[in-house]
């Protein structure tokens with residue numbers, strides 16, 4: 001069986017023509033949050049922490065979580081977007097506090113390091129790579145490399161270590177998370193002007209396995225490959241995470257069958273009885289010192305007017321440009337890479353290879369990023385059927401065109417596309433597949449093309465409007481990861497309540 005689903009792009013497209021009925025209902029509230037992804041949910045948590053409860057969240061989907069949502073079948077939960085959180089940086093106290101609140105951090109040891117719940121850290125074996133016809137441990141190509149390749153890998157990782165620990169004259173890390181904490185060092189920021197591929201060439205790297213590995217990493221975090229992504233962003237992937245949160249587990253990650261939907265679920269409690277789901281906000285404007293937002297109720301096919309003192313737009317900029325005036329000019333510089341996810345239920349076929357089925361399974365010569373084994377974190381390791389989620393990002397120079405083509409293809413096309421790609425490592429996968437759910441994300445994630453992270457467009461999009469309409473979404477950071485969305489939510493509430501503004 002094959003099913004094709006995705007985010008509600010058809011409803012979203014009605015923003016172009018705005019053929020919505022006139023509002024028949026009014027709601028008054030102090031604060032309105034538009035969008036129930038991690039940024040919006042994190043804002044709700046921060047309101048709660050400030051003792052503010054008079055807020056409402058409006059979300060167009062029938063569930064909260066945005067890109068950190070999940071699906072579930074008979075055998076397992078599975079991610080419909082984000083699937084892991086790397087261990088946080090030690091100085092990210094807000095994030096540590098959240099993980100502590102949710103019992104992901106259980107305590108702190110005698111040296112002050114957090115003790116993570118073992119069941120929420122990836123179990124071994126956590127990563128494998130199909131390279132030169134063999135599964136090998138880890139995702140870095142090793143067995144079968146030439147000596148010259150190995151030397152280049154060494155040189156590359158040493159350079160990344162220097163970037164990871166390096167600080168600018170302002171005593172800030174050159175690359176940090178959240179991104180706005182990074183140094184304003186000009187030489188480092190100039191890396192945002194070139195592509196990662198150019199940086200690779202300028203630094204005299206030539207190794208093909210190294211090129212492929214960096215390409216994979218860029219796609220993993222940004223959707224865009226080495227050819228298109230900013231070098232600053234590409235290096236940030238390796239250097240932003242300080243690996244200093246625990247002495248032993250340098251690069252562990254936190255993960256769950258349902259992916260980061262687990263984290264969204266923790267945050268949802270702050271929005272209990274304060275949420276309108278299935279509501280698409282289609283207009284936001286300031287009138288008589290109030291913000292008036294109009295939303296279309298997709299279930300009852302009616303509209304509602306929400307009158308608020310202040311509004312947080314936790315929705316992406318490609319949407320915001322249709323809700324408010326004068327935003328199209330800078331929004332054109334925001335580029336979003338589409339993604340395809342496919343969850344397959346398969347009979348047990350993976351266990352007889354050179355390295356066992358792992359949480360993350362990357363295929364060197366494939367088009368996609370490989371697949372995650374969704375039941376990996378379950379304590380019961382004997383599974384009747386296995387559930388895996390395949391990831392593919394549509395990295396290209398013309399993302400708009402790619403997006404259009406995405407929706408023209410039918411489910412049979414995508415099924416074959418996914419199976420063919422997996423066949424590189426699993427030639428007989430088609431025979432063993434019982435069910436496929438293909439999930440399309442037309443605007444998957446913000447992609448940091450050269451010039452975007454430190455460019456004008458992002459700066460303009462972040463400015464609040466008359467201290468009434470505020471903005472918080474991971475696209476305003478320039479890279480789409482949990483930590484950025486989480487801090488966007490916290491910072492926007494601090495700005496509203498305490499007037500705190502942050503440097504970029």
Ligand SMILES: Cc1cc2nc3c(=O)[nH]c(=O)nc-3n(C[C@H](O)[C@H](O)[C@H](O)COP(=O)(O)OP(=O)(O)OC[C@H]3O[C@@H](n4cnc5c(N)ncnc54)[C@H](O)[C@@H]3O)c2cc1C
Pocket residue numbers: 034035036037038039040058059060061064065066067068080081082083084085260279280281282314315316319339341441444445472473474475480481482483485
């Ligand atoms: C395929 C994929 C894999 C990813 N993997 C990871 C990962 O493993 N780890 C990681 O840290 N990050 C990952 N990410 C990044 C992920 O996007 C962020 O971690 C985070 O979930 C973004 O949250 P957000 O709130 O900023 O944005 P979004 O998730 O985009 O939330 C915005 C919300 O606003 C709603 N909305 C939009 N318009 C309207 C409107 N007009 N009215 C009402 N509601 C509206 C949307 O439906 C959505 O719920 C991944 C992203 C994708 C696409």
